[in-house]
Amino acid sequence: MAFCIHVSFYYQESRIKYLEKIVETAKSYPVSSVDIFIHTNNPDFEWNKEKLEKCNVYIVFHDMSKEYGHYLTWKCRPMIKEQRHQYEYYMYIEDDILVPESAFLYWLKYKDLCMSNNYNIGFVRIDTDSQNNEY
Numbered sequence: 001m002a003f004c005i006h007v008s009f010y011y012q013e014s015r016i017k018y019l020e021k022i023v024e025t026a027k028s029y030p031v032s033s034v035d036i037f038i039h040t041n042n043p044d045f046e047w048n049k050e051k052l053e054k055c056n057v058y059i060v061f062h063d064m065s066k067e068y069g070h071y072l073t074w075k076c077r078p079m080i081k082e083q084r085h086q087y088e089y090y091m092y093i094e095d096d097i098l099v100p101e102s103a104f105l106y107w108l109k110y111k112d113l114c115m116s117n118n119y120n121i122g123f124v125r126i127d128t129d130s131q132n133n134e135y
Contacts, residue, residue, distance in 0.1 A: 003031040004087040006076040009095040010069055011042035018095045027054050028101040030108075035087070039076045041069065097125065 005026060009019060019038060026034045035056045038047070041064040047057045062075040073094065080090065091099065107121055114121045127135045 002087040003029065003034045003089045003091075004083060005034060005036045005091045005093065006080060007036065007038045007093055007095060008073045008076065009038050009040045009045075010064075010072050011040050011045055015095050018098075021098055022093070022095070023055050023057060025098060025100060029104050031089075037076065037079065039072060041072055099123065 003026075005022070007019065007022060009015070023036060026036060033054055033056065035058065037058050037060050038045075039060045039062055041062060043061045043063075045059055045061075047059055060076070060079070062072060064072055076092065080092070084090075093099065103123060107123075111121050129135070
């Protein structure tokens with residue numbers, strides 16, 4: 001199963017841990033391999049290739065020096081459009097969004113049933129604070 005994840009990551013050293021969690025979680029998905037494209041504003045950002053194992057991580061630099069930083073979230077759209085026939089499944093997330101394996105499995109189990117009834121199953125974002133309170 002070909003699976004692709006695009007992640008918007010406006011570079012902050014303290015947020016690299018979120019990318020690491022995304023990659024670690026993607027390795028648990030029941031797919032043969034995952035291509036992860038990290039879209040960032042930092043031309044020097046590199047990924048620790050020792051952590052790959054089943055995941056191919058690609059860094060895509062976008063020069064945001066003359067644009068509003070929030071527009072980084074739009075930069076992957078042309079690449080996704082170009083790739084639309086190369087992968088069976090896509091996911092777009094930002095660096096602070098994690099889709100756990102259980103949510104991915106639920107989506108796989110029910111997506112065809114929903115689509116056959118003209119529905120599209122989706123996800124709800126839940127934020128947690130440092131004490132794990134959900135919002």
